[in-house]
Amino acid sequence: MAPWEDFDATFSFKRDFAYDPKILVQISSNRRALENTLFVDRLLKVLGIDAAARVYPPKSNQALRNLFAQIVSSTSPNHHKQALIYYILRDCRSTGDGDASLQFARRCYLPEKYRLIIEGLWYLDRLEFRRALEYLTEPSLIPTFPDEILYVLSTLPKQDDTLATAYYLTVSPPLAFQPKALNAYFAVLCRTRITESFYFTRKQNDALHRELLEQLIVFVHMSKVGEARANRAMDLINLPFNEEEEKWFEECLLRGKAKHLQGAKDTVMMRRVATGQLENLSDLEALGGRKIEGLNWDDLKKNLRPTSSLGTLGGR
Structure with missing residues (x-):
C-alpha cells in the first residue's frame, strides 16, 4: 500500500476529522442548486462509485473513512483516485493545520493539470463560478465535463451571461451529446x-x-x-x-x-x-x-x- 492510500497517513493532520454540520448543510443546498448533481458526484461516478449523494458529503469520520476506502479500491488510474482525494482534502482547509490538499498533491506528485481541474470543479460545487473559471479556462487543460459546465453557467439564476460566453469561447465544448446544454447556451446568445x-x-x-x-x-x-x-x-x-x-x-x-x-x-x-x-x-x-x-x-x-x-x- 502506498502512503497516500492509507487514511491515517493522508489525514495525519486530524485523523478524527469530520465535516462541520454547517458545511454538510451547505453542500446539500449547493447540490439542490445544481439540479441535484454536484461535479464531485460525476467524479465519483467515473470511479464507479454510484449513489454519490449517499456517500458525499460523509456525515461522520467513519463515513469519511468508508468513502476514502471506496476511492482507493477503485480500478481507476491512480491519478484519478488521487484527484478525488485532493477534492475531499480541499474541504478540510478550515482545519487550520496548513493546506492538507496541497501537501497531498506534492507528496503523490499529482499532475498540475489534475489539480487545476479539481480546483475549478470544487469552486463550481461551492457556487463560486467566477473563481471556478480562473482554473477551468486554463489553456493547458483538457476540458472535463465541458457541456455540463456550460449548462450550469448558462442557467445561473442571476443570468450573468458573461461567464457562459467566456467559457464557451475559451473551451469550445462540443455540445454533441447534451442538447440541454446547447439550448441553454443558445438562450444566452439570444439574450446578448x-x-x-x-x-x-x-x-x-x-x-x-x-x-x-x-x-x-x-x-x-x-x-x-x-x-x-x-x-x-x-x-x-x-x-x-x-x-x-x-x-x-x-x-x-x-x-x-x-x-x-x-x-x-x-x-x-x-x-x-x-x-x-x-x-x-x-x-x-x-x-x-x-x-x-x-x-x-x-x-x-x-x-x-x-x-x-x-x-x-x-x-x-
Whole structure:
C-alpha cells in the first residue's frame, strides 16, 4: 500500500476529522442548486462509485473513512483516485493545520493539470463560478465535463451571461451529446447578441439549424416590449437569410411556433419590405407613423439596410 492510500497517513493532520454540520448543510443546498448533481458526484461516478449523494458529503469520520476506502479500491488510474482525494482534502482547509490538499498533491506528485481541474470543479460545487473559471479556462487543460459546465453557467439564476460566453469561447465544448446544454447556451446568445445567435445556428445540422432559428424568432417576439426588444427586432429583420432560411422565417411566423405571438405578421411584412419582396406597397400605408413592438414604422423604413446588402449576404 502506498502512503497516500492509507487514511491515517493522508489525514495525519486530524485523523478524527469530520465535516462541520454547517458545511454538510451547505453542500446539500449547493447540490439542490445544481439540479441535484454536484461535479464531485460525476467524479465519483467515473470511479464507479454510484449513489454519490449517499456517500458525499460523509456525515461522520467513519463515513469519511468508508468513502476514502471506496476511492482507493477503485480500478481507476491512480491519478484519478488521487484527484478525488485532493477534492475531499480541499474541504478540510478550515482545519487550520496548513493546506492538507496541497501537501497531498506534492507528496503523490499529482499532475498540475489534475489539480487545476479539481480546483475549478470544487469552486463550481461551492457556487463560486467566477473563481471556478480562473482554473477551468486554463489553456493547458483538457476540458472535463465541458457541456455540463456550460449548462450550469448558462442557467445561473442571476443570468450573468458573461461567464457562459467566456467559457464557451475559451473551451469550445462540443455540445454533441447534451442538447440541454446547447439550448441553454443558445438562450444566452439570444439574450446578448442576435446576429451571433444566427451564425451559431448555421454551424448545426439542418434539423437543428432550423430548430434554433425558430427558437431565436420566438425569443425576439417574447421579449418584453421596450428598447431592447425593438433593437432585437431590427437585428432579426436585417439578418442575411439564404433562401431556405427565408422560408423557415416566414413559416415560423405565419404558420409555426411564433404565429400567435404579438407582432408576428408585422415582422414578416417589415422583412419583405427590407428585402424588396413586395411589389404593391399600398397595404403598408396604414402602418405609417404607427408603433409596432416598440418600433416606429417610419423610422424603421429609414433604418432598414439596403436590399442589395441583404441579398448578397444571403449565401450559406
